[in-house]
Amino acid sequence: MAGVDAAKIAELNDALRQTGEGGRVVTTSGVMALGPDVIIAVMAAVRTFSTFTEDNDPYGEHDFGAVEVAGEKLFWKIDYYDQTGEGLSPDPANPELTVRVLTIMLASEY
Numbered sequence: 605m606a607g608v609d610a611a612k613i614a615e616l617n618d619a620l621r622q623t624g625e626g627g628r629v630v631t632t633s634g635v636m637a638l639g640p641d642v643i644i645a646v647m648a649a650v651r652t653f654s655t656f657t658e659d660n661d662p663y664g665e666h667d668f669g670a671v672e673v674a675g676e677k678l679f680w681k682i683d684y685y686d687q688t689g690e691g692l693s694p695d696p697a698n699p700e701l702t703v704r705v706l707t708i709m710l711a712s713e714y
Contacts, residue, residue: 609697610664616697617666617682620704622651627682627704634710635678642674649673650680650708665696670711677711 620627635646649671656666667682684696685703693702 608663612697614664614666616699616702616704620682620706621653621666621680626699627706629706629708632707632709632713634713635708638674638676642676646671646673646678646708649678650706653680678708679711679714680706680708682706 616626619625620629631643631646635643638646650669653669653671656664656669660669661667665682669680671678671680683705684693685691685705686693687701687703689703695701696704
């Protein structure tokens with residue numbers, strides 16, 4: 605996408621992932637089935653994830669990662685929707701135009 609401000613998108617994505625603010629955080633039923641103690645550990649692992657590389661973050665947007673908690677491999681991803689939640693955001697770098705959704709799932713649910 606021409607003109608994408610990857611640094612601003614990464615900043616907004618990191619804020620959502622680290623604080624839960626600036627969007628919505630959802631987990632799948634598979635994650636919920638792990639129980640409260642594991643869910644707390646999963647949330648901490650996602651919040652503190654910092655091993656972004658060219659391999660796992662080719663666009664520099666900090667929008668995907670993988671963690672392992674309690675023997676489970678999990679993925680997290682951030683998607684960008686318009687204010688209605690029905691379409692894609694016209695500008696993911698603009699928080700006024702974007703609803704961010706962080707989804708945490710078991711790798712097997714991807």
